Amino acid sequence: MDGIGADQKDPRVAASTQTLNGNGRDAEVRSRLDAVWELANDALFAVSLEGIIVAWNRAAERIYGYPAQAIIGKHLSILVPEDRRHELETTITSIARGATIEHFETVRLRSDGVPIDVSLSIAPTRDEKGHVTCALAVARDITAIKQALRQAELSSVKLSEREAMLRRALLALRKSLEETKSAQLQLVQAAKLESIGRLAAGVAHEVKNPLAVILFAIDYLAETVQTPDANMVSALKDARDAVLRADSVIRGLLEFSTATELTVAKEDVNSVLQKALLLVRHALTKSHIFVVEELASDLPPAMLDRNKIEQVFVNLMINAVDAMPSGGTLIIRSRREQLKEPGPDVGYRRSDRFRVGQTVIVIEIEDTGTGIDEAARARLFDPFFTTKPPGRGTGLGLAVCKSIIALHGGTIRIANREGGGGARATVIFQSVRP
Amino acid sequence: MDKIRVLLIDDEPSFTRMLKLSLERRGRFEVMVENNGAYGLKVAQDFRPDIILLDVIMPDIDGGEIASTIRADRNLKDTPIVFLTAGVSKETTRAKGNVIGGQKYLAKPVTVDEIVRCIETQLKKPGGVAPGSSPVPKS
Numbered sequence: 001m002d003g004i005g006a007d008q009k010d011p012r013v014a015a016s017t018q019t020l021n022g023n024g025r026d027a028e029v030r031s032r033l034d035a036v037w038e039l040a041n042d043a044l045f046a047v048s049l050e051g052i053i054v055a056w057n058r059a060a061e062r063i064y065g066y067p068a069q070a071i072i073g074k075h076l077s078i079l080v081p082e083d084r085r086h087e088l089e090t091t092i093t094s095i096a097r098g099a100t101i102e103h104f105e106t107v108r109l110r111s112d113g114v115p116i117d118v119s120l121s122i123a124p125t126r127d128e129k130g131h132v133t134c135a136l137a138v139a140r141d142i143t144a145i146k147q148a149l150r151q152a153e154l155s156s157v158k159l160s161e162r163e164a165m166l167r168r169a170l171l172a173l174r175k176s177l178e179e180t181k182s183a184q185l186q187l188v189q190a191a192k193l194e195s196i197g198r199l200a201a202g203v204a205h206e207v208k209n210p211l212a213v214i215l216f217a218i219d220y221l222a223e224t225v226q227t228p229d230a231n232m233v234s235a236l237k238d239a240r241d242a243v244l245r246a247d248s249v250i251r252g253l254l255e256f257s258t259a260t261e262l263t264v265a266k267e268d269v270n271s272v273l274q275k276a277l278l279l280v281r282h283a284l285t286k287s288h289i290f291v292v293e294e295l296a297s298d299l300p301p302a303m304l305d306r307n308k309i310e311q312v313f314v315n316l317m318i319n320a321v322d323a324m325p326s327g328g329t330l331i332i333r334s335r336r337e338q339l340k341e342p343g344p345d346v347g348y349r350r351s352d353r354f355r356v357g358q359t360v361i362v363i364e365i366e367d368t369g370t371g372i373d374e375a376a377r378a379r380l381f382d383p384f385f386t387t388k389p390p391g392r393g394t395g396l397g398l399a400v401c402k403s404i405i406a407l408h409g410g411t412i413r414i415a416n417r418e419g420g421g422g423a424r425a426t427v428i429f430q431s432v433r434p
Numbered sequence: 435m436d437k438i439r440v441l442l443i444d445d446e447p448s449f450t451r452m453l454k455l456s457l458e459r460r461g462r463f464e465v466m467v468e469n470n471g472a473y474g475l476k477v478a479q480d481f482r483p484d485i486i487l488l489d490v491i492m493p494d495i496d497g498g499e500i501a502s503t504i505r506a507d508r509n510l511k512d513t514p515i516v517f518l519t520a521g522v523s524k525e526t527t528r529a530k531g532n533v534i535g536g537q538k539y540l541a542k543p544v545t546v547d548e549i550v551r552c553i554e555t556q557l558k559k560p561g562g563v564a565p566g567s568s569p570v571p572k573s
Binding site: 206207217247 | 448455543546
């Protein structure tokens, strides 16, 4: 309490309290109101309906920076920033109509021009006849709260940004982990192939010589026996077939050891496909297989080792033929394609095998056989895995195909045709020009 | 008609024995066998073959080295050499016309018929030698 009495003409005293009469009851009320007026932590001030400040408490002095003597008699607009002047008219009009405004958050100006956030509650004061005479305003300085809120919002935004950043980093980490795993698998696979290659080269030398001797001996016997009986002819044929079969296994293994060497040149993929078709023509005719060629005429060239890719196509065509023992249709397609969406092996990064927007060459070799069951599909490219009957496949053909295509920077996938009834091998190469 | 003189240099005795037997049985070939590559040049100088069948991988000396010494011999430099190898697949040799690095190759196992055809082709080509007529006088 600063000891300002009810009768003192303190300019800070509220105009409304000054209207009270001096009887005992009024004096007590006035005393209470004066105490509230002076002790309030919020700014309290009265404004005439013309907008003139008529009373101003101590808290108002502290919050707005104006001493009462300096501001009483001034227009309220002194406290209102330029861009909020419109609030003045609306507020005064509302109050004049007898309305009350509660907790209206806005910005006002201190005497030094610094804006402060305030929460305004304004009520009309009335005379004995009930007419509104002025407005009594309570202004709470909420600058610190607002700043804290703004800070919190900022922190929240920053937090969201960091969270998004972390999510992106996590995704990148996961992708990187997958790539590392995939690279690790490829390395393991490459190491396996290299081991098989080394093994093959060693085994080939040790096994092919004895095979050659056996083959010479079989031929020698076949030529020298004058009148061989049926059993001997059959035995010699079986022995010869066995030698050739053993040789084909060794040959398959040798393909691994030479698969890492490429002699690439700019090649027309269609002509490689047609050459491969020529090489399997006998097998196609023998199995009554009809061939459909759907080769794109606008196919760009690709950098290929012609012999090795021809070997890949022959392998895939022979697999297709073997899948149609009772005849069927072999469909050979080629087309250029611009990759539009990311997917397996297709992305936006340099490390992706193919990139979105890139033009590639797509080859499809399709049969109308029985298709491949789920369990077999997962192991198709494993060395020595075969679905062919004993004596027919070495289980190395597709493993060699995959290895050769990977060396060319391409991919191979094998899936059943949509709707069943056959399988489709899809090979994708990078084209030389888009 | 003189027989075609074939020098067979290979470290596998069973292979050389069977091939000699099979070729000579046909009556048109006279086959000299050498299982030690290191003696290849000496035997070639003495035997004066029309054609040399040479194993690539041998324990002491490889076929390429023997071929170089034979090529360096003025009396033998035009004698056709066909390499027999167990280290290259048939597809590889066929795809390249049975020639790798300018040298004629046959991949084991090979049939006697294939060897006979190869010998005939080699001796008929320009620079090759007509059967039984070595380009240098036989001593």
